[in-house]
Amino acid sequence: MKRINQLLRHPKFTETLKRLEFLEKDRIYCRHGLSHLLDVARIASLMQYQKKTPENDIDTELIYAAALLHDLGRVPQYEQGLPHETAGLPLAKELLSDCGFSKEEQSVVLDAVLFHRSTEEIDTCSKTADLRALLIAADKLSRNCFCCAASDTCYWPEKEKNRGIVF
């Protein structure tokens, strides 16, 4: 996890998270700070561990990188009204490159960040599609709807809310 620990200490990562936590300090709905990012990383890792086969093995560092970077675009979203899945890509790319991820690894992680809000059916037959599907599922499962005080006015449809924990 050397590269992930490098990412966690990268000044641009820590500054962006600090800014994000400030921008969401009065938000009553789910927030997107470090605890959310780590919840997603750990849930995705557990899911991957459970269904792991030699064919679909995904490096844990790639799972953590995608999870830690997927919502950084919330800062430009709040400040400039941009969609966060695309607005966060330039910073995500810079951080991955600074932390030593290869071009191939960067493209797998950036794809997951870009499509983490996608609702399209995913045909998981590549590492890129597998990581994308994992991030989407873990992001949803990370939300504690069952004990959320703002659940009544949340935009999530009732049937999609988490009524308990799976991981």
Ligand SMILES: [Fe+2]
């Ligand atoms: Fe998101």
Ligand SMILES: [Fe+2]
């Ligand atoms: Fe998220």
